Amino acid sequence: xxxxxxxxxxxxxxxxxxxxxxxxxxxxxxxxxxxxxxxxxxxxxxxxxxxxxxxxxxxxxxxxxxxxxxxxxxxxxxxxxxxxxxxxxxxxxxxxxxxxxxxxxxxxxxxxxxxxxxxxxxxxxxxxxxxxxxxxxxxxxxxxxxxxxxxxxxxxxxxxxxxxxxxxxxxxxxxxxxxxxxxxxxxxxxxxxxxxxxxxxxxxxxxxxxxxxxxxxxxxxxxxxxxxxxxxxxxxxxxxxxxxxxxxxxxxxxxxxxxxxxxxxxxxxxxxxxxxxxxxxxxxxxxxxxxxxxxxxxxxxxxxxxxxxxxxxxxxxxxxxxxxxxxxxxxxxxxxxxxxxxxxxxxxxxxxxxxxxxxxxxxxxxxxxxxxxxxxxxxxxx
Amino acid sequence: xxxxxxxxxxxxxxxxxxxxxxxxxxxxxxxxxxxxxxxxxxxxxxxxxxxxxxxxxxxxxxxxxxxxxxxxxxxxxxxxxxxxxxxxxxxxxxxxxxxxxxxxxxxxxxxxxxxxxxxxxxxxxxxxxxxxxxxxxxxxxxxxxxxxxxxxxxxxxxxxxxxxxxxxxxxxxxxxxxxxxxxxxxxxxxxxxxxxxxxxxxxxxxxxxxxxxxxxxxxxxxxxxxxxxxxxxxxxxxxxxxxxxxxxxxxxxxxxxxxxxxxxxxxxxxxxxxxxxxxxxxxxxxxxxxxxxxxxx
Numbered sequence: 001x002x003x004x005x006x007x008x009x010x011x012x013x014x015x016x017x018x019x020x021x022x023x024x025x026x027x028x029x030x031x032x033x034x035x036x037x038x039x040x041x042x043x044x045x046x047x048x049x050x051x052x053x054x055x056x057x058x059x060x061x062x063x064x065x066x067x068x069x070x071x072x073x074x075x076x077x078x079x080x081x082x083x084x085x086x087x088x089x090x091x092x093x094x095x096x097x098x099x100x101x102x103x104x105x106x107x108x109x110x111x112x113x114x115x116x117x118x119x120x121x122x123x124x125x126x127x128x129x130x131x132x133x134x135x136x137x138x139x140x141x142x143x144x145x146x147x148x149x150x151x152x153x154x155x156x157x158x159x160x161x162x163x164x165x166x167x168x169x170x171x172x173x174x175x176x177x178x179x180x181x182x183x184x185x186x187x188x189x190x191x192x193x194x195x196x197x198x199x200x201x202x203x204x205x206x207x208x209x210x211x212x213x214x215x216x217x218x219x220x221x222x223x224x225x226x227x228x229x230x231x232x233x234x235x236x237x238x239x240x241x242x243x244x245x246x247x248x249x250x251x252x253x254x255x256x257x258x259x260x261x262x263x264x265x266x267x268x269x270x271x272x273x274x275x276x277x278x279x280x281x282x283x284x285x286x287x288x289x290x291x292x293x294x295x296x297x298x299x300x301x302x303x304x305x306x307x308x309x310x311x312x313x314x315x316x317x318x319x320x321x322x323x324x325x326x327x328x329x330x331x332x333x334x335x336x337x338x339x340x341x342x343x344x345x346x347x348x349x350x351x352x353x354x355x356x357x358x359x360x361x362x363x364x365x366x367x368x369x370x371x372x373x374x375x376x377x378x379x380x381x382x
Numbered sequence: 383x384x385x386x387x388x389x390x391x392x393x394x395x396x397x398x399x400x401x402x403x404x405x406x407x408x409x410x411x412x413x414x415x416x417x418x419x420x421x422x423x424x425x426x427x428x429x430x431x432x433x434x435x436x437x438x439x440x441x442x443x444x445x446x447x448x449x450x451x452x453x454x455x456x457x458x459x460x461x462x463x464x465x466x467x468x469x470x471x472x473x474x475x476x477x478x479x480x481x482x483x484x485x486x487x488x489x490x491x492x493x494x495x496x497x498x499x500x501x502x503x504x505x506x507x508x509x510x511x512x513x514x515x516x517x518x519x520x521x522x523x524x525x526x527x528x529x530x531x532x533x534x535x536x537x538x539x540x541x542x543x544x545x546x547x548x549x550x551x552x553x554x555x556x557x558x559x560x561x562x563x564x565x566x567x568x569x570x571x572x573x574x575x576x577x578x579x580x581x582x583x584x585x586x587x588x589x590x591x592x593x594x595x596x597x598x599x600x601x602x603x604x605x606x607x608x609x610x611x612x613x614x615x616x617x618x619x620x621x622x623x624x625x626x627x628x629x630x631x632x633x634x635x636x637x638x639x640x641x642x643x644x645x646x647x648x649x650x651x652x653x654x655x656x657x658x659x660x661x662x663x664x665x666x667x668x669x670x671x672x673x674x675x676x677x678x679x
Contacts, residue, residue, distance in 0.1 A: 113589030
């Protein structure tokens with residue numbers, strides 16, 4: 001309770017600071033938002049969201065320039081807004097929680113650091129005290145975990161002394177200079193201890209800031225040179241192994257396992273893991289990744305013809321995926337297949353793309369699944 | 383159809399110095415090398431084909447020369463909209479409009495930026511057409527190498543040349559391709575790449591999503607500068623805003639005053655890497671920048 005009060009006080013204090021300006025450059029006439037909109041009433045926006053006009057409400061809120069005022073209004077106003085209709089309090093509570101998550105998503109790239117504490121405030125003040133966990137809360141936690149994935153905030157999700165499930169917890173007395181963390185994902189796991197999605201998210205988040213950019217241009221290790229800026233995280237494989245047998249997360253557990261093998265240059269093991277993911281994968285993103293990442297490993301193994309085949313399989317699944325396009329075209333360019341390479345680039349980059357590219361999102365945890373997660377959360381808003 | 387294509391090509395290249403067959407890339411075995419020739423900082427004009435000496439794998443070649451002044455351009459502008467430069471987004475937008483306005487009606491223009499992936503906010507369009515700009519900054523990742531590769535793969539239509547100007551701090555983070563692959567692509571591309579080093583450091587927004595970078599990926603190899611040099615381009619330093627526009631203007635001006643040297647390779651094998659040297663023997667003090675070679679196929 002004390003912690004919650006402190007969080008609310010901190011939000012109020014931050015709101016004052018943020019009200020003085022949220023961006024470094026002077027407002028551009030090209031930028032959205034007007035003074036009138038900045039003073040819009042949060043209540044009317046929440047009413048619209050609660051009434052089903054979700055996209056419109058989020059668009060209005062996302063245009064607000066004065067985040068300090070918004071933050072203040074949110075913590076001061078929403079408890080009363082929920083209680084204004086006691087018979088529908090549960091639904092209104094869910095609407096508040098859904099609204100803040102969608103607003104954070106809309107301003108995620110620029111304002112994660114300005115809004116993430118409102119997520120935690122909602123968790124601690126609105127959802128967790130409301131009683132036993134609900135299906136909405138499960139979906140909401142999936143959504144917040146996904147957004148934290150885009151921000152790669154291991155600390156925010158797991159705290160400063162994160163341990164894997166099979167590791168003994170550190171018996172370390174918290175220090176006064178420890179970085180603050182709401183342990184957001186650990187609270188989700190407390191509420192939903194048997195949900196394998198959160199177990200998987202915990203392992204994936206544990207690797208952030210420790211891995212070596214699994215899919216990207218990591219230089220190959222030279223012999224036994226372990227003097228790399230960030231040590232490899234093979235320990236996470238131990239935590240992923242039990243999840244490979246759980247159908248709901250098996251495909252992704254295999255893919256995450258393969259990515260860890262990539263970080264240590266074991267492309268044979270990585271390839272096996274990516275191929276193992278294939279029969280278990282049902283989501284298009286995971287099917288795509290099983291082919292795309294296999295192709296990357298095959299390239300490392302200098303099996304270029306097979307890599308080309310795998311890239312093509314990936315593009316069959318997501319035809320305008322920019323990741324497989326760039327990777328395949330560069331391989332073709334290297335092999336002297338100039339015309340094919342140029343044609344592939346021109347085809348993909350000549351189209352307006354609205355789909356997300358799974359190959360570009362592997363480093364962001366559950367954000368890979370954001371559209372589906374958001375839809376599932378909305379479906380629970382009643 | 384072929385006759386029409388050749389006729390169009392002839393019409394595109396009226397100003398020819400030193401030869402009378404201005405058929406440009408009409409034959410697949412024709413090699414085209416862009417060469418900038420300067421005395422100090424001043425471009426040298428009015429050189430003839432006979433003034434140049436071009437070798438292909440050490441074998442002197444018989445060349446044709448044309449000034450690029452007369453050739454319509456495909457100009458790719460790459461703006462690094464990642465976290466490290468995103469603080470200057472408004473200035474970048476103004477830069478794009480100013481730069482596009484410098485081009486001639488028969489030039490083409492496109493804009494590449496980077497977010498979570500390589501983006502094309504302005505696809506190829508004729509210069510002079512209004513530009514609908516939808517640029518946004520995406521912090522946390524900076525796929526500079528991938529964007530440069532996409533730029534380098536463009537093959538201009540016969541009778542046109544491709545100039546790439548990249549405004550970036552060169553700090554790659556998150557590309558699929560490594561620097562060596564981009565360097566290789568630069569050797570295989572017909573484009574001329576100029577890198578304008580720009581940085582908006584100090585303006586990074588600490589509240590945005592955090593960066594996902596691994597220190598030392600490039601192992602201190604300056605791949606962007608090397609790629610530019612390999613295409614016959616150069617590296618420059620500037621700042622977003624008016625200085626960057628002035629630097630672009632200088633690049634464009636010098637590019638238009640450079641030369642296109644063309645030849646059908648003689649006395650060399652077709653396949654593999656062809657190292658090319660360009661010189662003006664009578665004036666050894668001149669500075670010549672040209673593509674360092676090409677891959678035969």
